[in-house]
Every structure is written in C-alpha cells, then in structure tokens.
Amino acid sequence: MSDKARLVVMISGNGSNLQAIIDAVEAGALPAQIVCVVSNKAKAYGLVRAEKHQIPTAVLSRKKGVSRAVYDAELGHFVANFQPDWVVLAGWMLVLSLEFLRFFPNRVINLHPALPGQFPGTHAIERAFAAYQRGELSQTGIMVHLVPDEGIDDGPVLATRTVPILPHDTLDSLEERTHATEHQLLVDVLRRLIQGVIDVPL
Ligand code: GRF
Secondary structure, eight states: OOOSEEEEEEESSOOHHHHHHHHHHHTTOSOEEEEEEEESOTTOHHHHHHHHTTOOEEEOOOOTTOOHHHHHHHHHHHHHTTOOSEEEESSOOSOOOHHHHTTSTTOEEEEESSOTTSSOSSOHHHHHHHHHHTTSOSEEEEEEEEOOSSOTTOSOEEEEEEEEOOTTOOHHHHHHHHHHHHHHHHHHHHHHHHTTSSOOOO
C-alpha cells in the first residue's frame, strides 16, 4: 500500500504544469503519484511528457452527437475508476458540469493565470497585458481554486500569487513569468493539500 496521494491530471495542451508536478514527484518534493493523465485532445503535448515518464495516459474526446451531460458522466466514471485523491485541471480547456463534478466533491482543483474574478476564460494573460497597457492595472497574478460547479475559473480560492508587470514587458515575457509562477504555486498548493495544511472538507 502506498501512502502517496493519487492524482489524476487533466490537460488539453502543452502540459507545462503537468511537467512541474511530474518533476516535483520525481524529486521527492511531492508525496504523490500521478495515476493517469487524461486529455481531451489526442495531440496534446502533455501526453508525450507523461509517456516519457511512464505515466498512464488516456484520451477522451467528446464525439459528435454526444451530449455534454453524457460525455461528462463517462469522463467522471473513467476518472473515478482511478480513485484519485485529487483531480487536477492543469490546462483542461472544457467546462465541467456537475455530471462530472459530483464524483469528486471538493476534490477538483483548477489553475487560472489571473487573480480571482479577473479575466475568466481563455487568453487571460493577454487580456491582463492589454489592460495594463491601457493603464487599468499595474500587476496581475494567478490562482488555484476548487471547482464546485460550472462557474468558469471561479470557486473557493486555495491560493493566489501576484505577478508584477514590468515596464519593459512584452506579452511573451509576461507569459513566461506567469507560467513560471504557476508551476511553483500549483505544486505548492498540492503539497499543502496532501499534507492537510490547507483544510478542505471531505
Ligand atoms: C495555464 O496557464 C493554466 O493556468 C491555464 O492553462 C494553461 C495551461 O498551460 N488554465 P500548460 O498546458 O500547463 O502549459
């Protein structure tokens, strides 16, 4: 029997945050095992990252004609079979309904590259940078939160970090700084959840 937390990591793309979790697990810095990486996209580079580390992967795409409710329920059953302690949405680009979430109350966490309430949805960093250029904000940030329902990038906040925007920043440099901050915060939050330092009701 392993006393390591069981993680299912769900991705849709590059998987740099997945990589941060893999690296932390392999370095012994996170008492966890990734029991499966699930992608809704067959071409997600994160799948290659997982395979390089002998982590089981699965592609579950929503097929034409399949309702969201049916897809989410099937996805929920599939993920539940891995008996995860935590389901980590690390760049998972589909909104999950209660048909999925009901399997994992208080156990699904999401990462968003903006502060709570800011820029929900896609292209958050780009929109933050545009707002900075218009003089509407002086910094941005990131957050990790629980996913209780279908709210987009919304839910009980577990942790935030601010990310400064510097005068010489380009969108690329801001994205790089934001992602580097995400990689640290996601691993840090997972460690604290697993150790029970962050209290989440079971
Ligand atoms: C991250 O910025 C995350 O906050 C957002 O999607 C991006 C995923 O990046 N939800 P990656 O696939 O982990 O590199």
